[in-house]
Amino acid sequence: MTVRQHSDSRGACGHQFAFASLHDFILVCLIRDPLMSSTSNTIVTRFAPSPSGHLHVGGARTALFCWAFAKGKGGTFVLRIEDTDQKRSSDAASIGFVKDLLWLGIDWDEGPIYEGCGGGDRGPYFQAQRLDIYRKYFDALLASGKAYYAFETTEELTALRDAAKAQNQPFRYTGDAARALSADKVAEFLKAGRPAVIRFHTPPNPITIRDEILGEAIIPAGETDDFVICKADGFPTYHFAVVVDDELMGVTHVLRAQEHFNNTAKHIVLQDALGFRRPVYGHLPLIFNPDGSKMSKRDKDKVLRKAIAERGITSPPPHTVDPALFAVWIKDKNVQLEIASATALASALGVVLPEINVDDFRRSGYLPEVICNFLSLNGWSPGGDLEKFDTEFLKSHFDLQRVVKTPAKFDRSKLLAFNLHALQVMPREEFVKKVAIHGRTFHPDFMARVTETQFRSLCDASQERSKTLDDLFRTNGFITIADDLLEWDAKAVKKVLQGTSPNGRDHLTAISKILAQCDDWSVQGLESAMKPYLETAAGGNLGTIAQPLRVALCGGTVSPPIFDTLAILGKASSIKRIDRCVAAHE
Ligand code: GLU
Secondary structure, X not given: OEEEOOOOOOOOOOOOOOOXXXXXXXXXXXXXXXXXXXXXXXXXXXXXXXXXXXOEHHHHHHXXXXXXXXXXXXXXXXXXXXXOOOOOOOHHHHHHHHHHHHHHOOOOOEEEEEOOEEEOOOOOOEHHHOHHHHHXXXXXXXXXXXXXXXXXXXXXXXXXXXXXHHOXXXXXXXXXXXXXXXXXXXXXXXXXXXXXXXEEOOOOOOEEEEEOOOEEEEEOOOOOOOOEEEOOOOOEOHHHHHHHXXXXXXXXXXXXXXXXXXXXXXXXXXXXXXXXXXXXXXXXXXXXXXXXXEOOOHHHHHHHHHHHHHHOOOOOOOOOOOHHHHHHHHHOOOOOOOHHHHHHHHHHHOOOOOOOEHHHHHHOOOXXXXXXXXXXXXXXXXXXXXXXXXXXXXXXXXXOOOXXXXXXXXXXXHHHHHHHHHHXXXXXXXXXXXXXXXXXXXXXXXXXXXXXXXXXXHHHHXXXXXXXXXXXXXXXXXXXXXXXXXXXXXXXXXXXXXXXXXXXXXXXXXXXXXXXXXOOOOHHHHHHHHHXXXXXXXXXXXXXXXXXXXXXXXXXXXXXXXXXXXXXXXXXXXXXXXXXXXXXOO
């Protein structure tokens, strides 16, 4: 295959309506409204996820670019669910996808109806509900001899593959056996219920792919074999369904991940055989980890395996992973844990899993607008130094010319910095509202245990340094623990409570008495009450008293500013915790 960059064919959209035969003409008439989208200038893009698993950030980036491209040009954005793989698709996954898209702010004009989005008269938008439509096109291709039934069993195909491998040749299905069958024989086999697929008779010509981002590639004759278009279960393959639907749904621009670039050859030959338009293609760069590996679900398993090896763990912590599965998973690096098991294991080990899917980022407390901004920069740039922009800007500026060809590197620290900045500049009321929504969704127990005043004070104390909406919950767990159940981190105790006198414990003993006399339990009141002691006993160095207090109040050395922490906990709780800590570390 050769790829060459073209400079003058951008935007070229081949309209192929030269009917080779009456049959081809009939094929085109089967299309509900084939000419509408090609004669009007309306741009139509689509995002076409296969509903298995969760929406990966790469998929989200594709959806975002398709959305921005169509919306910015007054076009239509279609969501189509490609659920032709019956084994792998699920309704739960479809619902997860639409929810994730809406959370990101990506709405669709046509597609499944959900929360005010979707509808449209080119549906159904679930491919599994379009079998009758595909059938018409199968029949037309069969009748014209452009497709044929093939009856090879899995074993026969494996033998053919093995034979090609033995000769160091790539496997190409020749179709000799299938085409040697007479029409009567085929009818007889079908009547007898022999499992059959339908294969497309690929013409023996080179295929030219024009891509708005990658340029032009010529796939040599013979490279694309007679591929399956209808599976034995009667469902279309991805290649067939995508071609029929892109035509019938009036899709003018197909923007999708680069991994589909080679598939385009198959789509083009099918479009030609069916007399369809050729949409404009643009294949988007993949998103990689900074080390050049593909960002995938496996990254979570990698992190868990590393933690387990480092700690010499041989059996799973209780209520995490089934022990038998754990043993298989440890041995075989290709086995992946389900998200629920991986999450349970991570929380038992205290390990943070890398976010891969949109839902992971949501759980981790990233803002959808920040994710969209950051994803836009993974493969596109508005030019100049501009990095921070919203989706309105993206809509009005997105173009294919500025999409890069090379893989994008997902820089997590940059994303975190973007999120921190967005949270810092957010009006306080909005911050409180967003953290509360995040808390109710992902930390209901925490929310149930804090009073409104405490929650508000936590927000006041955290906003400036919160990198995510989740930070407040991760760093303030101390507040939800009963006073007499708080445990102290041994390292922190050693470091800040013990040692030569006056040590942290001595300070706590004195501070407890001062606090008992304090009637104004506000941040300012506490500051004034502590001031004389701070000056005389700690030489004005707040850390000298703040660190022992933190250990006593929170169990470790991390908490909001110390006077906020005292104010949030309240007088009774604070003094109880300090006294208990002093007593426990005689
Ligand atoms: N269902 C395909 C996927 O999820 C869509 C590919 C395409 O956009 O054509 O990768």
